Amino acid sequence: MTRVLMEGSHAVAEAAIQAGCRFYAGYPITPSTEILEYMSYRMPQVGGVCMNAESEIEAINMVWGAAGCGVRAMIASTGQGISLMQEALAEMANAELPCVVVNMKRGQGDYFQATRGGGHGDYRHLVLAPHTVQEAVDLVQLGFHLADRWRNPVDVLGDFVLSHTSEAVAFRPLDERDLPPKTWAATGARGRPAHNVTPLGAPEKLRLNPGSHFAAIAAKLPRIAAAEKRCETGFLDDAEVAVVAFGSPARFVKYAVHVCRERGMRVGWIRPITLWPFPDETVAAAAAGLRAVAVFEQNAGQMIDDVRLAVLGRVPIVEIGGISHDHSGFGVGPALEPEHIIARITDVYRGQAAA
């Protein structure tokens, strides 16, 4: 299969095109801007639409319109811009509108925003966290599939590192023949009764019934959680300590664990690929025989809550990451230095780090 060298942001954009995305709306914000730049010339080549919107709020509501017409649509921003979109991102889940939301975060402080939902009401987004450019390509394509399958927005969490790293990638189309046609979309009611695509739920006997609709949305969430948990693990067979990490920092952690192994420490790693649903059974099973679980994340401690919920106090859990930025605030800081991570893991391994 042909591989091409692409910057992460461009690869993510091209993956969307290859997945049949034909509508993109964006508002410039570092480090997601290159996706908008790429889409601005690539979309017209495939007969799609790219909107250089006047605000994040306008952009996400344009995506709402395109998605409501049954067209695959994507938006990208970073945490601040995603914050501005939250009203729509919450209500799109209620309206059961599929779309892919890429957050090229600054660090990893947006874990709660993505996994808990930054908006109002009872909803979740599926959240996918790639750690390489190839995985980002694959997860964007999977994201469109899952969005359509579950009729729910899917978030792809990248970051500054992923957005600006160039790697050789291959675009592998998914077999999507099992997806049902979008018979619910608003397309003009030719030869059929009218559709009302609304976050309040389609009318029943000409009356809206939001309560029963919200209950149906809530009932969908456990089904998604049961079907879609994804996780990657390494070196767990004889491990005494495991490090949990997601996204780009997980790549640094994998390297650090490798070095620790070379230095004789029985250490493994756990990398959640879906952050919601969180792969709690995998984490719990992996933790069962360990002396400690270390959590490396580039924030003040967010995913560690999900690790604690998975482990339920059976094993000590140690935070070994932290907020780490350079002067730009874009989330690339000294905590990502491999020797720093190795030292933190070593401390946990030797029992010198407090849980």
Place this chain on the structure above:
Amino acid sequence: MESLKKVSGKPELLLSTQHSLCPGCGEPLALRTILELVTELELRDRTICVCGIGCYTAFPGIIDVDVLQALHGRAPSVATGAKRVLPDRFVFTLQGDGDMVSEGLQEIVHSAARGEKFTAVLLNNGVFGETGGHMTTTSVLGQRTKTTMATGRVAEQHGWPIRIADVIAQLDGSVYVARGGMHTPAAIAWTKRILREAFQVQLAGTGFSFVEILTMCPTDWYVDATETPDWIERNFTPTYPLRILKSP
């Protein structure tokens, strides 16, 4: 009975005459006028209505055209997404003055400036009707609302109303801008004419079309329904005269 000719009835695109709006409200009249035109122009099979949030949000459940329900203020952005991906469909938005001119000023102005090829309809009664009669951006000076009860709208305290149609008409992206009303049979006939012209601009694909419709709100104006036409003539049309502000 054969000598009787039916001159009026329920529009075919209205699935029920049961709605939850107040007696004397102007919004059902506006909806009726729009639905009659959709039928007359044979647009039903390719129509997408993008509906905002207000009293009129009760309509989508009882009309026989596809609807995308939008959030408060955002209908023009949703309509942009819809019309851009399905350019051969007939797309119109339905928003009140609180929705469009207060919450959604940015969306409507930018959509007009971009020359989006849908038709935006403003139902302007100068109050937040659904929440119970609070001041909006388009409340006229002197208007008593729940939040201007003691004094009426006072410019020094509450600012001046925005004549959004005049703003839209100034933008290069707008092609057709007009203002009508639902308060007299003549005004309704006028409004049907300007709506038809606006819809035809969309069908010709030449740019953004905009129709403002003054609608009665007896409940939140604290006047008897029979007095609302006079109320509009005395209080609204001096600020919002019925006219075509821009046409091709």
